[in-house]
Amino acid sequence: xxxxxxxxxxxxxxxxxxxxxxxxxxxxxxxxxxxxxxxxxxxxxxxxxxxxxxxxxxxxxxxxxxxxxxxxxxxxxxxxxxxxxxxxxxxxxxxxxxxxxxxxxxxxxxx
Amino acid sequence: xxxxxxxxxxxxxxxxxxxxxxxxxxxxxxxxxxxxxxxxxxxxxxxxxxxxxxxxxxxxxxxxxxxxxxxxxxxxxxxxxxxxxxxxxxxxxxxxxxxxxxxxxxxxxxxxxx
Numbered sequence: 202x203x204x205x206x207x208x209x210x211x212x213x214x215x216x217x218x219x220x221x222x223x224x225x226x227x228x229x230x231x232x233x234x235x236x237x238x239x240x241x242x243x244x245x246x247x248x249x250x251x252x253x254x255x256x257x258x259x260x261x262x263x264x265x266x267x268x269x270x271x272x273x274x275x276x277x278x279x280x281x282x283x284x285x286x287x288x289x290x291x292x293x294x295x296x297x298x299x300x301x302x303x304x305x306x307x308x309x310x311x312x
Numbered sequence: 313x314x315x316x317x318x319x320x321x322x323x324x325x326x327x328x329x330x331x332x333x334x335x336x337x338x339x340x341x342x343x344x345x346x347x348x349x350x351x352x353x354x355x356x357x358x359x360x361x362x363x364x365x366x367x368x369x370x371x372x373x374x375x376x377x378x379x380x381x382x383x384x385x386x387x388x389x390x391x392x393x394x395x396x397x398x399x400x401x402x403x404x405x406x407x408x409x410x411x412x413x414x415x416x417x418x419x420x421x422x423x424x425x426x
Contacts (some may be wrong), residue, residue, distance in 0.1 A: 234414065243405055244356065246414040289355065298344060298409045302356045 203228070205292045207303030215311050220277040222306035224290035231295035233273045235264060238305070239286040247275075249293065280310045315339055316408050318418025325396065326426055332392045333421045335362075335406030341386035342408035346415070347379075350403040362389040362406075396425045 207224045214220055224233065232251045236244035248257055250266035250273060257264045263276045277284055287307045291300040317336045325331060335345055343364045348356040360381055361369040368381035378400075380392040389408075393400055401424050407415040 243417040243420045246416070249414055297361070298346060298407065298413070298415050299358065299361060300346070300356075300407070300415060301358065304355050307353075 203292060203301050205230075205233075205290055205301060205303040207290055207306060209306055210304060211307050211309070213309045213311065214280050216282060217279050220280050220284070220308055221274055222288050222290075222308075223272065223274050224303050225272045226292065227271070229270045230266075230273075230292055232293040233266060234291045234293050234300065235273075235275055236289045236291060236302075237286050238289065242286075244289060247288075277308075280308070282310050282312050284308060285310050316406065316416045316418045318406055318421055320421060321419060322422050322424075324424045324426065327397050328395055329425075330392055330394045331396055331423060332390055333404055333406075333423075335389045335391070335408065335418050337387045337408045337416075340408075342389075342410075343386060345383060345389040345406055345408045347381065347389075347391050348405045348407065350405060350420075352403075356405065359391075362391075364389075393423065396423070398425045401425045 205224050205226050234249045235247040238244045248264050253270050254268045255266040261278045265274045287305045289305045290303040319334045323331050345362040347359045349359050350356045358371050359374045362381045362383040364383045370376045383389040403420050405420040406418045409415040
């Protein structure tokens with residue numbers, strides 16, 4: 202149905218290594234949003250993707266939206282300890298602010 | 313600074329108590345707010361959509377008589393967990409924004425029922 206599947210659940214990397222998390226939907230997404238939640242904190246908006254094949258960059262973060270608008274990815278280049286947290290993708294509604302979250306990927310970075 | 317304020321941050325109370333959580337949009341009007349619940353090491357699960365001036369819309373499996381939502385003004389929504397029990401212990405988070413704007417989340421409320 203409306204679920205968004207996100208993998209992997211956990212990822213441990215050495216500082217400086219790259220990291221990628223993936224989201225997949227069985228149905229076409231109106232838009233997909235990415236959030237970061239630090240331990241003990243609340244989700245913080247990172248980006249929203251709307252267009253088919255869209256690619257957006259924020260410094261070391263690269264966000265992609267699939268051509269079919271059914272999948273998305275977040276790639277972090279050269280991770281730093283400040284990247285630690287859980288990254289969620291979320292299916293957005295086309296006409297409300299309702300979000301359906303993926304399971305999240307928790308990133309641990311070893312210094 | 314914060315654009316959505318949630319209060320209280322922590323609540324510890326006895327089983328059977330009703331607990332009210334407030335969510336305020338600080339510098340914008342929100343006709344719609346959302347309430348989520350998050351158990352440890354799990355994702356955020358949408359509980360309900362709070363609609364200003366009308367009844368909330370609950371997600372499947374969420375008891376509306378258990379989780380009372382009131383959205384009496386354009387800047388305030390409240391969630392009341394009635395007759396709370398230990399299984400209701402969780403992290404409750406609200407969000408507000410707009411249909412085409414990103415959602416801003418409150419800091420969340422950690423509810424512990426003894």
